[in-house]
């Protein structure tokens with residue numbers, strides 16, 4: 001799908017070419033593309049800060065997909081029926097696939113997948129806070145599909161129009177799959193909310209625990225979001241964190257009503273003037289604690305990824321050995 005290891009930035013240095021000066025013809029061509037809503041492609045000139053921002057966001061997005069396999073993977077062997085198990089297995093595999101498209105997209109920016117994965121494994125790179133919360137029971141799997149994938153879609157649909165071509169194109173397929181994921185989660189919630197009293201209570205408890213962390217997925221409030229202004233000017237982000245959070249709240253509250261479940265927010269109310277729901281205070285201290293690595297599962301998640309990386313070393317070695325053999329034969 002994508003070319004990998006283009007290393008165009010390094011090539012530029014090697015061939016002695018210098019970056020276009022601010023306001024030079026290459027910078028003007030870049031800006032003209034943005035103004036016309038055209039996509040910037042890997043071989044196009046781009047400001048170094050634009051490239052770095054994309055590497056940061058796309059690699060963190062990829063890490064989130066891969067780390068995001070862990071909380072749900074925890075329930076594959078304990079899904080209540082064979083059908084549920086098969087569906088969950090497919091969903092978790094999809095998330096791994098999303099990670100692969102995104103790592104490929106990030107490689108078009110001149111960094112290798114090894115480099116960005118190393119930053120995840122040593123705890124330097126971020127991934128979504130939501131995956132540092134534990135999945136305690138089956139209802140949590142419903143809540144993740146409904147709320148976490150629901151929030152992810154809300155954020156990712158506009159990313160299909162992001163100014164960087166490989167990222168935007170990766171999002172098209174990701175969004176289609178996320179839409180199935182959201183429905184499978186909602187359907188689990190529907191079954192539990194319409195089940196016996198204990199099942200309904202489990203569904204409510206899962207909503208209580210996942211609601212606020214899901215709202216935090218959209219990132220800090222706009223007035224505390226250092227990257228937003230520039231990312232929006234570059235058309236990487238098409239909506240602000242608060243705008244997307246509000247859209248998510250507005251579509252999700254009626255879905256909770258259909259389930260007969262209560263959103264755990266005493267201040268939640270419909271605002272006739274704005275035609276949006278108002279909500280209570282989000283606990284941003286909790287968000288920053290989880291970002292800093294102090295969430296319930298941060299350490300477990302990093303340990304699991306590091307173990308998987310080490311245990312997979314023989315696969316990478318075998319692939320390299322096979323490639324070497326093939327090259328020799330071809331030569």
Ligand code: BYC
Pocket residue numbers: 056057060061062064065066067068069095126127128129130148149152153155216217218219220224225226227228231237241291
């Ligand atoms: N968690 O200036 P801001 C999925 C960081 S996975 C952790 O607003 P930006 C799924 C942020 O990185 C879907 N960190 O940043 C998978 C920044 O720190 P740095 C995941 C967060 O980038 C499996 C700082 O806070 N989706 O769907 O303009 C199973 C300041 O924030 C978070 C994506 O990754 C957070 N929640 O906006 C099920 C979407 N929020 O990097 C489901 C792609 C903020 O400066 N990413 N931070 O050190 C984005 O759209 C944007 O990066 C964000 C943040 C809206 C998340």
